[in-house]
Amino acid sequence: MNLLSFCQWVSETPVGQAMSQSPWAFAVIESVHLLALAVIGGAVLMLDLRLLGLGLRDQPIDRVAREAHPWLVSSLLVMLVTGVLLFSSEPIKCYQSTAFWVKMSSLLLAMIFAFTVRTKVALAGEGRVKPVWLKVVAVVSLTLWFGVGAGGRWIGFSA
């Protein structure tokens, strides 16, 4: 089964049918997706700013990381659930959209990076990692999440 026939199948599932036929479902789900974007943005920024030596710089890095973590995880879950629903309403359009694939690749990398390198570095404690590497981690994280957000917005323009 190739990706295109998978998309075809998704569009024919009851959820896909309901999402594409309802006049308001897409708008409502999209609003929730957008609200979760704000929260995930806040959670990501709080830690990345701290890693850059900005924002909450009087606080230990691992404390900021621990406080931001539950917000990152919960908003990411909301993002994924609403994102799948949005995808199900127009899977063929997504399949043909370059922006969608940019978004999905960035998302995969951003999630892997966030839960491996970034968490490890942030929890390592002060002095264990050179400051320049903290900054590199923050810049990579911000770049990847920016790719997710910008790619997401651009799906709508490539209609």
Add this chain to the structure above:
Amino acid sequence: MSLLPSVQWLAATPGSITLRESWYAYPLVESAHVLTLCVFVGLAVMWDLRLLGITLTSVPCSEFKRRLGPWIKGGFVVMMTTGVLLFYATPVRSYQSLWFRMKAATIVLAGLNAFVFHRGIDRTIEQWGRDPVPPRAARLAGARSLVLWTVVVVSGRMIAYNWFDCDKQPHSRIVNTLAGCSVPDEGAP
């Protein structure tokens, strides 16, 4: 008094036409508007949650405000600038949009809430800022802010949908009044 002639005049200015018809400028401004949501609303949500005593309770409120306040304010400036540019590109449709009106009114309420906080409980932040759970007035300001900015984000997103647009009649009289549509009376239900 209707501002319709003014927004119609604005829509006919060369700058408005250029931005509206641009291939890249308009989508770029809109993307900046949406992505700055992460900086402004994202950090404002964290601030509201701190005021509610839900997150970062070990960080004094005054420190949170001093360290992240400039980012929230900076984000707000970018939001307003790009928002004004988006309005400038499509003045008539925005002016006659029920959602845009709701969004603008809610931003005013959110501003009022911030003003009340600033003039009230914020004055004694050095006294209560170290408490994990701030006093009632601060928690209320945080809760109101969360609700109001949620309404702003949702109604902002809804501007893109044309359900209540003036050229999509018939609407009920209340929709036409709230959206500022001018419709001949005889046809109205």
